[in-house]
Amino acid sequence: MRGVCWEAARRVDASHIAPLRELGVDWISQTPFGWAPSLTATEIRFDGNRGLWGETDDGLVRTAGLAHALGIKTLLKPHLWVRHGEWQGDIAMPTEEAWQAWFAAYEAFIVHYARLAEANGFEAFAVGTELGKTTSRTADWKRIVARVREVYHGKLTYCANWNDEPERIGFWDELDFIGVQAYYPLATVDRPSKRQLAAAWAPVATKLQSLAKRTGKSIVFTEIGYKSHEGSLKEPWQWETTGAVDLELQRDAFASMFETFWTKAWFAGVFVWKWHPAPRLDGHDDRDFTPQGKPAQAVIRAYYTSR
Numbered sequence: 001m002r003g004v005c006w007e008a009a010r011r012v013d014a015s016h017i018a019p020l021r022e023l024g025v026d027w028i029s030q031t032p033f034g035w036a037p038s039l040t041a042t043e044i045r046f047d048g049n050r051g052l053w054g055e056t057d058d059g060l061v062r063t064a065g066l067a068h069a070l071g072i073k074t075l076l077k078p079h080l081w082v083r084h085g086e087w088q089g090d091i092a093m094p095t096e097e098a099w100q101a102w103f104a105a106y107e108a109f110i111v112h113y114a115r116l117a118e119a120n121g122f123e124a125f126a127v128g129t130e131l132g133k134t135t136s137r138t139a140d141w142k143r144i145v146a147r148v149r150e151v152y153h154g155k156l157t158y159c160a161n162w163n164d165e166p167e168r169i170g171f172w173d174e175l176d177f178i179g180v181q182a183y184y185p186l187a188t189v190d191r192p193s194k195r196q197l198a199a200a201w202a203p204v205a206t207k208l209q210s211l212a213k214r215t216g217k218s219i220v221f222t223e224i225g226y227k228s229h230e231g232s233l234k235e236p237w238q239w240e241t242t243g244a245v246d247l248e249l250q251r252d253a254f255a256s257m258f259e260t261f262w263t264k265a266w267f268a269g270v271f272v273w274k275w276h277p278a279p280r281l282d283g284h285d286d287r288d289f290t291p292q293g294k295p296a297q298a299v300i301r302a303y304y305t306s307r
Helices: 019-023 057-069 096-119 138-151 194-215 247-261 295-304
Strands: 002-006 027-030 033-036 073-076 079-082 124-129 155-161 177-181 219-224 267-275
Touching: 019 295, 027 057, 027 267, 057 073, 057 096, 073 096, 096 124, 096 138, 124 138, 124 177, 138 155, 155 219, 177 194, 194 219, 194 247, 219 247, 247 267, 247 295
Parallel strands: 002 027, 002 267, 027 073, 033 079, 073 124, 124 155, 155 177, 177 219, 219 267
Antiparallel strands: none
């Protein structure tokens, strides 16, 4: 899977998708949101209320159709967003009654998007993303997967947070491949060397290889990305960070990742975070995650266009 995480837009046409072909992309992921009032709330709303057409049902379908026309497949990857910016990985219910209500709400949310994916030929679907305090409830999650299987017949995954969630999940056998949100910390210094990056990846690769062997499932990095500034590899998941622009650090981080994983038999692909339909800048002064217009883009192209 040679993928990018597609940013929802207020409009999209074929000209926005076309550059992906030159990059060698054969998958995009799309992310509609469900909205939770708090970490302990049992309510989940999903009405596209961020105002982005690309996150509505119509926008998701239109974007996937434009991608399909160019031979690019779609992973539909719904997320939960908690009000006040709290992380969905901390969602947890205080009582058993609340847990049952939460899973009922979550089932309605995820089955809606599974039906959408089935009706419009989306090739893969994520039953959940970064919900680490819920995934210990294996029986509940197996029930969610079974309900999704009733309405959707493509490939299924769950997108586990990088920390220890992939190793803790007890329902990988119900899915087709293992998704990992791969924001592993790779450095304790602002500008690590290439050798230091390779050393940081080595234990991660060993751990993931063991997981793949134990489960018999291939592993896909359903998100991986780095901001292009000094210090960004200390906590790659952080949005609000500081540091001087360092385009080469972002380039080296992607290169090290590909060098470590790309040829592994148990490794099945990457979705790069994040691809904007219309780049905001030319890339040279941009500290954000996108590789567009930066040296990292050439690294991604080299691996995505190799066979």
